[in-house]
Amino acid sequence: MKKNLFVLLVFIIFLAAAGGTTYYLGDFNKPERERSRPQLEMDENESIPKVVPNPIEVPDEERQLLPEYYYVSQSVETVYVQPDMTSASDGVAYYGEKLEVMERQGDWIRIAPIYQLEEGAEEVSQWLNAATLSDQPFALNGEAWLNVLTEYVDTSDDFIRFQDVFLQASTALITEKRCRLSDFKEVRGWIKSINFSDNVYFTYCGGLDTKNKVYLNVASGEVF
Numbered sequence: 001m002k003k004n005l006f007v008l009l010v011f012i013i014f015l016a017a018a019g020g021t022t023y024y025l026g027d028f029n030k031p032e033r034e035r036s037r038p039q040l041e042m043d044e045n046e047s048i049p050k051v052v053p054n055p056i057e058v059p060d061e062e063r064q065l066l067p068e069y070y071y072v073s074q075s076v077e078t079v080y081v082q083p084d085m086t087s088a089s090d091g092v093a094y095y096g097e098k099l100e101v102m103e104r105q106g107d108w109i110r111i112a113p114i115y116q117l118e119e120g121a122e123e124v125s126q127w128l129n130a131a132t133l134s135d136q137p138f139a140l141n142g143e144a145w146l147n148v149l150t151e152y153v154d155t156s157d158d159f160i161r162f163q164d165v166f167l168q169a170s171t172a173l174i175t176e177k178r179c180r181l182s183d184f185k186e187v188r189g190w191i192k193s194i195n196f197s198d199n200v201y202f203t204y205c206g207g208l209d210t211k212n213k214v215y216l217n218v219a220s221g222e223v224f
Contacts (some may be wrong), residue, residue, distance in 0.1 A: 070099045070133035081124035083108035094181040096138045107131050145212045156189030162218045171218045180206035
């Protein structure tokens with residue numbers, strides 16, 4: 001009886017040893033990445049976290065800096081009360097004039113404050129289309145400038161005789177900001193004076209009062 005129990009015990013020990021060896025050999029034969037990978041236990045109620053990829057950052061395109069000022073590149077530019085060519089006109093801007101941008105709407109720029117002609121009326125201002133304007137100032141010299149200026153002073157008295165003197169004096173007055181092209185348009189250039197000698201002509205700058213008179217001696221080129 002004792003012998004039978006001993007044999008049974010040895011048999012049980014042999015089976016246990018064989019099972020352990022099989023487990024070890026089986027695990028050893030697995031790829032290393034599988035053996036080393038930890039087994040994670042997930043709770044049934046635990047939600048699997050969502051992986052949100054980082055957004056790809058695309059650098060913004062460099063924005064072209066828009067000019068703060070424009071310059072009139074034609075003899076005159078029509079000014080409108082709305083950014084629309086079908087709206088009413090509100091005067092003109094003259095060649096070379098500097099225009100400060102106060103607001104933009106597409107190709108249009110506003111160059112004056114917004115106002116109402118009367119209470120409850122539509123808001124208006126002064127608008128120009130920038131498509132025909134320049135972002136660079138113009139030099140008041142050269143053929144292009146003289147062609148523009150001639151349009152404003154070619155009705156002066158004795159223009160054919162004193163054309164060069166009139167153009168030179170007018171350019172100097174505009175450069176010094178004593179006069180504008182609109183002044184010469186208003187008085188149609190230079191007028192022969194009856195209070196001085198035959199060589200003196202005058203125009204008005206900044207108004208039509210006596211104090212706004214500017215005289216030119218065509219013989220000496222003196223402006224006074």
